[in-house]
Amino acid sequence: MHNVVFVLGPPGSGKGTICAKIQENLGYVHLSAGDLLRAERQREGSEFGALIEQHIRNGSIVPVEITCALLENAMNNSGDAKGFLVDGFPRNEDNLQGWNKQMTGKALVQFVLFLSCPVPICIQRCLNRGQGRTDDNEESLKKRVETYNRQTFPIIEHFEKNGLVREVKSERSVEEIYADVVEVFNQAAKV
Numbered sequence: 001m002h003n004v005v006f007v008l009g010p011p012g013s014g015k016g017t018i019c020a021k022i023q024e025n026l027g028y029v030h031l032s033a034g035d036l037l038r039a040e041r042q043r044e045g046s047e048f049g050a051l052i053e054q055h056i057r058n059g060s061i062v063p064v065e066i067t068c069a070l071l072e073n074a075m076n077n078s079g080d081a082k083g084f085l086v087d088g089f090p091r092n093e094d095n096l097q098g099w100n101k102q103m104t105g106k107a108l109v110q111f112v113l114f115l116s117c118p119v120p121i122c123i124q125r126c127l128n129r130g131q132g133r134t135d136d137n138e139e140s141l142k143k144r145v146e147t148y149n150r151q152t153f154p155i156i157e158h159f160e161k162n163g164l165v166r167e168v169k170s171e172r173s174v175e176e177i178y179a180d181v182v183e184v185f186n187q188a189a190k191v
């Protein structure tokens with residue numbers, strides 16, 4: 001059984017940054033759904049490359065069959081891990097249903113780490129990111145934020161109703177955020 005922490009928040013809220021620190025210090029393996037999709041987009045011979053790029057530019061969500069297969073493969077190929085930080089997933093109802101269908105009995109969701117941050121700050125961070133992402137531009141960001149508000153936030157609310165959400169405000173320095181995140185993981189380890 002894989003232990004899983006879902007990590008959600010608006011685009012640019014710092015999910016990847018904080019997951020890298022958790023992976024470095026707390027023994028969880030970081031799996032970013034977006035990174036896995038970008039790698040699949042680049043893989044020679046992938047039948048999904050063009051479809052993935054279309055969704056990434058439009059800020060829309062790739063069908064779960066593709067994303068969940070990438071996540072499950074990555075988990076199975078990671079060897080023994082204390083748990084997995086599944087960053088940027090589930091992003092919509094299709095992701096959630098597909099995960100439940102494919103991963104029930106194979107993964108246990110410990111909690112959902114929600115990095116909350118005002119959208120204008122998130123947009124500025126993405127525009128300054130400098131990684132050459134095809135979706136870090138004003139037009140794509142507008143669509144990504146819309147997708148977050150319309151499709152992803154309701155998923156966070158769903159988990160909130162089930163008592164699974166641990167919110168950490170991420171409009172602060174990485175050090176301040178990470179200190180609160182460590183506390184969340186310490187509390188989770190006690191139960």
Ligand SMILES: Nc1ncnc2c1ncn2[C@@H]1O[C@H](COP(=O)(O)OP(=O)(O)OP(=O)(O)O)[C@@H](O)[C@H]1O
Pocket residue numbers: 009010011012013014015016017018034088125126128129130170171172173174177
């Ligand atoms: N607390 C912070 N304060 C200032 N800048 C930050 C902070 N956290 C992350 N950043 C910067 O903001 C940018 C976006 O961060 P990151 O890639 O971690 O976000 P993300 O939530 O994974 O975004 P996306 O959803 O687009 O993948 C990066 O350039 C990162 O260095």
Ligand SMILES: Nc1ccn([C@@H]2O[C@H](COP(=O)(O)O)[C@@H](O)[C@H]2O)c(=O)n1
Pocket residue numbers: 011032033034035037055056057058059060061062063067087088089090091095135144
């Ligand atoms: N569950 C997911 C996650 C991501 N995507 C697509 O990738 C884009 C980038 O994601 P980041 O988390 O790296 O920002 C995202 O806008 C989607 O197009 C997805 O489809 N499903």
Ligand SMILES: [Mg+2]
Pocket residue numbers: 015016032034088
């Ligand atoms: Mg990211």
